[in-house]
Amino acid sequence: MQEKNISKSVIRRLPRYYRFLGELLKEGAEKISSRELSERMRLTASQIRQDLNCFGGFGQQGYGYNVSELREQIGAILHLDDARTVILIGAGNLGRAVAVHIDFERYGCRLVGIFDRDDTLTGESIAGMRIRSADELRAFCAAEHPAMAILCIPRDGAEDVVKTLIGGGVRAFWNFSHYDIHADYPETAVENVHLTDSLMILSYLMEENGETEDDTVTN
Amino acid sequence: MQEKNISKSVIRRLPRYYRFLGELLKEGAEKISSRELSERMRLTASQIRQDLNCFGGFGQQGYGYNVSELREQIGAILHLDDARTVILIGAGNLGRAVAVHIDFERYGCRLVGIFDRDDTLTGESIAGMRIRSADELRAFCAAEHPAMAILCIPRDGAEDVVKTLIGGGVRAFWNFSHYDIHADYPETAVENVHLTDSLMILSYLMEENGETEDDTVTN
DNA sequence: TAGATTGTTAATCGATTAACAATC
DNA sequence: TAGATTGTTAATCGATTAACAATC
Numbered sequence: 001m002q003e004k005n006i007s008k009s010v011i012r013r014l015p016r017y018y019r020f021l022g023e024l025l026k027e028g029a030e031k032i033s034s035r036e037l038s039e040r041m042r043l044t045a046s047q048i049r050q051d052l053n054c055f056g057g058f059g060q061q062g063y064g065y066n067v068s069e070l071r072e073q074i075g076a077i078l079h080l081d082d083a084r085t086v087i088l089i090g091a092g093n094l095g096r097a098v099a100v101h102i103d104f105e106r107y108g109c110r111l112v113g114i115f116d117r118d119d120t121l122t123g124e125s126i127a128g129m130r131i132r133s134a135d136e137l138r139a140f141c142a143a144e145h146p147a148m149a150i151l152c153i154p155r156d157g158a159e160d161v162v163k164t165l166i167g168g169g170v171r172a173f174w175n176f177s178h179y180d181i182h183a184d185y186p187e188t189a190v191e192n193v194h195l196t197d198s199l200m201i202l203s204y205l206m207e208e209n210g211e212t213e214d215d216t217v218t219n
Numbered sequence: 220m221q222e223k224n225i226s227k228s229v230i231r232r233l234p235r236y237y238r239f240l241g242e243l244l245k246e247g248a249e250k251i252s253s254r255e256l257s258e259r260m261r262l263t264a265s266q267i268r269q270d271l272n273c274f275g276g277f278g279q280q281g282y283g284y285n286v287s288e289l290r291e292q293i294g295a296i297l298h299l300d301d302a303r304t305v306i307l308i309g310a311g312n313l314g315r316a317v318a319v320h321i322d323f324e325r326y327g328c329r330l331v332g333i334f335d336r337d338d339t340l341t342g343e344s345i346a347g348m349r350i351r352s353a354d355e356l357r358a359f360c361a362a363e364h365p366a367m368a369i370l371c372i373p374r375d376g377a378e379d380v381v382k383t384l385i386g387g388g389v390r391a392f393w394n395f396s397h398y399d400i401h402a403d404y405p406e407t408a409v410e411n412v413h414l415t416d417s418l419m420i421l422s423y424l425m426e427e428n429g430e431t432e433d434d435t436v437t438n
Numbered sequence: 439t440a441g442a443t444t445g446t447t448a449a450t451c452g453a454t455t456a457a458c459a460a461t462c
Numbered sequence: 463t464a465g466a467t468t469g470t471t472a473a474t475c476g477a478t479t480a481a482c483a484a485t486c
Contacts, residue, residue: 009477011423015416019397033443042401045443046479053445061444062486078419079426097316098414107418148425172425174418178238182261189424191417195317197234198410199326199393200297204230205408206367206391207298228453252467264467265455272469280468281462445484455474462467 006054013051014074016041021071033064082108084147084172087140089161091116091124091131094176095152099127109148113140117157137161141168148172155179225273232270233293235260240290252283301327303366306359306389308380310335310343310350313395314371318346328367332359336376356380360387367391374398 020041024032034045041048052058052065058073059065075081086109088099095114104111114126117134124131132140140146141164149170151158158179165173172189175181181190239260243251253264260267271277271284277292278284294300305328307318314333323330333345336353343350351359359365360383368389370377377398384392391408394400400409 007477011420014423015413015419016399018419019399019413019416035443041399044479046481047477049444049446050478057445059444060486061484062442064443078423080419080422082422082426084422084425093316093319097312100312102414102418107415108422109418148421172421174421180235180238180260189421191421191424193412193414193417194234194238195321195412196326197238198412199321199328200234200237200299201230202367202391202393202408202410203299203301203303203327204233204297205410206303207301226453254467263455265457266453268468268470269454276469278468279462280460281466283467441486443484443486446482448479448481450479451477453474453476455472457472458470460467460469462465 010051010054013043014078017048017051018071018074018078018080021067021074024067025071029067031064032067032070034059036064078108080106080108083110084108085110085112085144086148086150087111087113087115087146087170088150088152089115089134089137089165090152090177091118091121091126092152095150096126098150098152098176099129112144112146115140117153138164138168141165141170145169148174150174151177151179153177229270229273233297236267236270237290237293237297237299240286240293243286244290248286250283251286251289253278255283297327299325299327302329303327303391304329304331304363305367305369306330306332306334306365307369307371308334308353308356308384309371309396310337310340310345311371314369315345317369317371317395318348331363331365334359336372357383357387360384360389364388367393369393370396370398372396 020037034048038045038048049059052070055073055077058070086104088095088111091114095116099111099114111127111129114129114131115134115137116122116131119133121131122133147170149165149172151161151173153161155178158175158177158181162173162181166185166188171187173181173191175190175192176195178194178196180192239256253267257264257267268278271289274292274296277289305323307314307330310318310333314335318330318333330346330348333348333350334353334356335341335350338352340350341352366389368384368391370380370392372380374397377394377396381392381400385404385407390406392400392410394409394411395414397413397415399411
């Protein structure tokens with residue numbers, strides 16, 4: 001389906017389109033023009049038309065875009081209808097929250113295994129799935145061929161785990177660890193979610209934004 | 220300290236510099252050149268020098284950069300030495316994980332309150348802090364003037380909560396909800412952390428990366 | 439048909455990279 | 463001093479915006 005090579009900037013906006021179209025659908029909207037959508041999303045109509053046209057003509061001149069159809073198209077581009085197998089590495093606070101909080105099915109994923117190196121957790125259950133020992137990881141990969149791994153582990157263990165998993169055929173990492181997975185393996189897809197980086201950016205922004213204002217002193 | 224207006228792209232890279240410099244420091248490195256750092260971080264030496272020079276000359280010609288000093292400077296730019304008061308809204312899985320998992324002190328923040336609209340949780344404790352009823356929120360803001368709020372709540376409640384909090388003087392949002400906080404309030408800093416957007420991007424990338432490869436069929 | 443809105447090309451803007459003079 | 467590496471200007475590249483012809 002995809003044409004030529006789409007820029008990363010465009011890809012990064014697709015989920016947001018998908019989200020807004022979902023909201024419009026809920027509200028019962030049948031069609032939307034690039035101008036209307038641009039006002040909602042706070043970007044230019046030009047950009048929307050450019051972005052969507054990377055993948056083909058989803059709109060109709062004089063009419064706009066069919067909300068439901070466009071949403072489905074974007075969903076297909078994002079492969080949200082697949083059923084990739086996913087494993088979670090690390091059953092600490094963050095790992096648990098991700099396992100319970102994320103509705104994987106909606107994003108083309110299926111959680112099939114949870115691992116932790118702390119063996120006192122082995123056998124415990126999260127989201128109805130028992131935690132396995134990290135020792136089982138290699139055998140599990142050989143047997144089940146999980147496509148994606150979610151890393152919710154400390155920085156130190158991450159490098160080795162990544163090596164093991166790539167050896168085991170994992171080709172995508174959703175990485176919450178502080179270790180930056182290098183693109184050493186060109187066939188491997190990586191999304192780094194560095195929560196603390198995000199917090200630091202906010203820390204910067206909140207101090208810089210206020211600088212024109214005479215901040216009322218709280219006393 | 221800051222000069223002119225720094226581009227968003229530069230700001231977004233600062234936490235990563237900070238992180239890598241921390242690692243170098245741990246390894247005992249005293250100095251680093253832009254070239255060495257560029258190899259580690261997988262970006263160009265030019266970009267590093269450009270980025271750092273937005274804030275002044277931290278380096279020394281013929282020598283490089285002092286690791287410890289540079290790290291501290293970036294920390295200062297990011298205001299990591301402040302002690303802003305932070306409240307958490309939403310004590311579900313994600314809220315709990317954030318409260319427990321993030322070491323706020325390291326990022327210039329101090330968690331001072333946790334709120335949830337589910338009153339059956341009121342009184343329960345997370346990270347040694349009791350959960351308060353959402354009804355107390357307005358009064359708490361008036362009394363304590365929290366500077367930042369972390370939103371770990373469903374999309375539906377988010378808009379109202381944001382209004383209340385801005386009314387209560389909150390000027391920064393770390394937003395994990397699916398609601399996009401609009402920049403309606405120019406003085407308000409926002410970092411949206413849309414985890415599912417990130418998962419969708421990964422979903423796209425993993426399918427597009429492999430397209431040159433004859434994927435072995437698992438049977 | 440006339441009006442609206444897309445698809446697409448061209449113009450602008452901003453960010454990254456390259457180059458080199460300044461200087462430790 | 464000679465070598466190394468920064469700070470900074472200029473060149474390139476890519477992404478965004480504007481404009482408009484195509485067309486529903």
